[in-house]
Amino acid sequence: MKITKADKKAAVIRAALELIAERGFHGAPAANIAARARVGVGTIYRYFENKDALIVGIMHDLEARVAARLFDEAYLKDGTARERFLHISGGLLNYYMDNPLDFRFVEQFMNSPYGAAFCRDKIFGEPSTEGVAGALRRLFEDGMDGGLVKPLPLPVLFSLSFGPVMFIMRDHILGLITLDEPLMDATVKACWDAIKA
Amino acid sequence: MKITKADKKAAVIRAALELIAERGFHGAPAANIAARARVGVGTIYRYFENKDALIVGIMHDLEARVAARLFDEAYLKDGTARERFLHISGGLLNYYMDNPLDFRFVEQFMNSPYGAAFCRDKIFGEPSTEGVAGALRRLFEDGMDGGLVKPLPLPVLFSLSFGPVMFIMRDHILGLITLDEPLMDATVKACWDAIKA
Amino acid sequence: MKITKADKKAAVIRAALELIAERGFHGAPAANIAARARVGVGTIYRYFENKDALIVGIMHDLEARVAARLFDEAYLKDGTARERFLHISGGLLNYYMDNPLDFRFVEQFMNSPYGAAFCRDKIFGEPSTEGVAGALRRLFEDGMDGGLVKPLPLPVLFSLSFGPVMFIMRDHILGLITLDEPLMDATVKACWDAIKA
Amino acid sequence: MKITKADKKAAVIRAALELIAERGFHGAPAANIAARARVGVGTIYRYFENKDALIVGIMHDLEARVAARLFDEAYLKDGTARERFLHISGGLLNYYMDNPLDFRFVEQFMNSPYGAAFCRDKIFGEPSTEGVAGALRRLFEDGMDGGLVKPLPLPVLFSLSFGPVMFIMRDHILGLITLDEPLMDATVKACWDAIKA
DNA sequence: CATGAATGAGGCTTCATTCAT
DNA sequence: GATGAATGAAGCCTCATTCAT
Secondary structure (H helix, E strand, O other): OOOOOOOHHHHHHHHHHHHHHHHOHHHOOHHHHHHHHOOOHHHHHHHOOOHHHHHHHHHHHHHHHHHHHHOOHHHHOOOOHHHHHHHHHHHHHHHHHHOHHHHHHHHHHHOOHHHHHHHHHHHHOOOOOOHHHHHHHHHHHHHHHOOOEOOOOHHHHHHHHHHHHHHHHHHHHHOOOOOOHHHHHHHHHHHHHHHEO | OOOOOOOHHHHHHHHHHHHHHHHOHHHOOHHHHHHHHOOOHHHHHHHOOOHHHHHHHHHHHHHHHHHHHHOOHHHHOOOOHHHHHHHHHHHHHHHHHHOHHHHHHHHHHHOOHHHHHHHHHHHHOOOOOOHHHHHHHHHHHHHHHOOOEOOOOHHHHHHHHHHHHHHHHHHHHHOOOOOOHHHHHHHHHHHHHHHEO | OOOOOOOHHHHHHHHHHHHHHHHOHHHOOHHHHHHHHOOOHHHHHHHOOOHHHHHHHHHHHHHHHHHHHHOOHHHHOOOOHHHHHHHHHHHHHHHHHHOHHHHHHHHHHHOOHHHHHHHHHHHHOOOOOOHHHHHHHHHHHHHHHOOOEOOOOHHHHHHHHHHHHHHHHHHHHHOOOOOOHHHHHHHHHHHHHHHEO | OOOOOOOHHHHHHHHHHHHHHHHOHHHOOHHHHHHHHOOOHHHHHHHOOOHHHHHHHHHHHHHHHHHHHHOOHHHHOOOOHHHHHHHHHHHHHHHHHHOHHHHHHHHHHHOOHHHHHHHHHHHHOOOOOOHHHHHHHHHHHHHHHOOOEOOOOHHHHHHHHHHHHHHHHHHHHHOOOOOOHHHHHHHHHHHHHHHEO
16 A cells, blocks of 8 residues: 555645646646646546546535535534524635635636536535535524524525625735734624624 | 728627626637627737737726716715615626626636736726725725724725625526515615624 | 838838848738838738739849949959959958848848749749849859869859858858958958869 | 657657758648648647747757768778868768758758857857867867968858858759769869868 | 728647557 | 557637728
C-alpha cells in the first residue's frame, strides 16, 4: 500500500477545484488538472466519464463537506429557531471564510449552465427530508408554524438567508471589504431580521 | 440611410448577451454570435478588440440600461429612505423579471474572472458620486445618518439589499418558484427589514 | 491641383516598402500600408490589382531608382574595366548604405517566391541590352575579351561581384559590423580580385 | 518499437522545411505541414511552442547537419589555409547542391525577420570557439596571422567567401545557370582570390 | 476618384479524449 | 491500473478584397 492509492480521485477533485476556483472554467484544462494532481491525464478519465462529470463530482464532494460542517453536534442539540438559524448561516459564512477556494468554485458552478442543470436535478428528485436542504426546510417550516418566521415560500426565505452571505463573501474575497467576527455576526443577525416575523 | 448602419455593434452586443445568457460562455463562440447578429465574424472585431473586450462591453452596456431604468423621474422626486430603497430594490427585481437574459448574463459575468477584474477596476477608480453606485451610497449614508439604517459598512448593506434579489431571481428563472407582484413586494420589504435600524 | 494627386501611388509604394522592410511580408497588411500612406485601403486597389502586384511594383520602382544612381554621367565617361567595375560595385554598396530600407526590401523580395518569379520573368524576356543587366553584361564581356576578367559564365561573375556586397550589407544593417568608407573600398576591391584574370 | 516513435518531431521538421523551401513562409500553414508529416496538427505543438519556434528549430537542425558535413575527418587533417578554405567553401556549395531544399530554406530564413533575430541571438552569445563559426574564425585568423589572407574584419572575409556561394546557388536553383564540378571549383577558387593577401 | 465598413476564408493554437504501452 | 503522446475538431482572430457611399 503506497501513499497513492485510489485517493488519486481525491487529488484530481482537489486539483480541479483549485484550478477552477482560481482561474475559472477556462483556466482548467485537463492537462493542468492532472499536473497539479500529480497524476497522468488519462487517470482523470478512470474516475470520471468526462470533464463535465468531474465538475459535477467536485460539487457533490463539496456539498458533503459543507453539510458535515453545518450539521454537527452543536446543531443537533436543541435551540431556538433563531439560534439554529444563526448557527447555520454563520457556519456557512465561516466555512467559506476558511475555504475561499470552495466558495469561488461554488460561485462559478452555480452561476453557469452546470449549476442550472444541477438545481434542476435536485428539484426533480423528491424534496428530500435529509441533507442540508431537508434540515433547512424543517427549520423554516417550524419557524413559520411558530409564528417566528415570515410566512413566505421557502425559496424566498432561502434567498433572504443566503443571498447576503454569498454576496458579501465575494466582496470579501475580492478584497472590497475585510470581514471580521463582529461584522460576520452583524450580517447574519441582519439576515434574521429579514426573515423573522 | 441603408440596411447597414453602425448599429451592427448593438446587434453584436445583443447577440452575444443572448447566447451567453442562454448557454454560458462556453456556448457562445464568435461564429455563433456573428450568425445570430446577422453579421460577418470579422465585424465583431471592428468594434471590439477581442472577445474579452466584447464581454466587458456587454456588461457596460447593460449597466447603463439598468441605471436608466432605476434612476428615472419617479426616483428623483423626494421620498423617505425606505421609499427610495423599495423603489430601487423593487426596480431591480422588476428589471430582471422583464429582462431575464440580462439577469442570466450578469450572473455569469459577475461570478467569473471577468467579474472579478471588472469590480477591481471599479474600486481602483475613485468612489464615483454618480451612477448607480453613487446614488446607492448616498441613500445608505443618508439613512445611517438619520438613524434609519443599521450602521454597517456599505458592502454589507449592499449584500443585504441585493443578495436576496439576485438569489431569488435565479430560482425564478430556473422555475423553482414563480414570482408575482405580492411576492416581489414581500421580498424587497423583507430586505428593508434586514437593513433598517 | 492639391498636394495629393496621383502621387498617392508613390505614397502607397513607399509605405509598403517601408513596412515590408521593417517587419517582413507578414507585418505589412493592407490596412497598415494604407494608414502609413495616409490613404484609404480601397485606394491601394485603384493602383494595383492586388497585393502581389503591389509588391512586384515596389521592386520595379526600386530597380529604376538604383539604375538611375549607378549609371550616371560619371559612369558613362570612359574608364578602365576595373574603374567601371569599382564604380558600379561601390555605387551599389553606397546606395544601400544610404537607403537601408531599400536593401531590406530587396533582400526579402529576392529570397522569396516573389523573387523567383521575378527572375524567371527576366530570363524569359530576351537578354536586354539596356538597363543594369545590359550594362553589366557589356562590362564583363568586354573585360573577358580584353583578358582582364576571368572567363567565367556571367552569372558566376555576377555572384562574385554582388554576393559579397549583399552579404556584408546585411551584417552592417544588423549591426554586426559598421561599414565605413575604407572598409567599403577594401571590399569592392577584393571583389575585383575575385573576378580579375 | 512501433509505428509511432518520437521521430515525429523529425518528420515535422522535414515537412515544414520542404514546404517553406518550396512555397515560402506563406505557403506553409500548420495544417499542410502536419499533413505532409503524416501527423496530427496538434502534434506539431507537442514539439514546438508555436510556429515561430518550429521555424527556428528547423534552422538549428539544419545548421547541425551542415556543420557535420563541413567539418569531417577530411577537414581535420592538416592542410594549408587555402586547402582548408576550399574544402569548406566547396563543401558548402556541394552540400547545397545535394540539398537544394535546405538552401532554399536558409535563404528565406536568413532574409526575413527570423534571420535577423537569429543572428542577433548568436551575437549576444559570446563568440563561440566551436561549431562552424568558431572553425571559420580560426581559419581566417590564422590566415591573417600568416599573411596569407587580407587583413579585413571577419564579417568582410565571410561575405567575400560565402556571398558568392549563396548568390550563385540561387541562380543554379532558379535554373539561370547549371553548376558543374569545374564551375564550382572555379567559383570557390575565385573566392580565395578575393580574400588572399 | 477616394474611402473604409463589412466580409468570411483561412491561419494559428488549444484541449478533451483516446489508446498503446 | 496508470500514463502521456497523439489526435483533430473547434475556437479565436487576421486580413485581402469588395462595394456602397
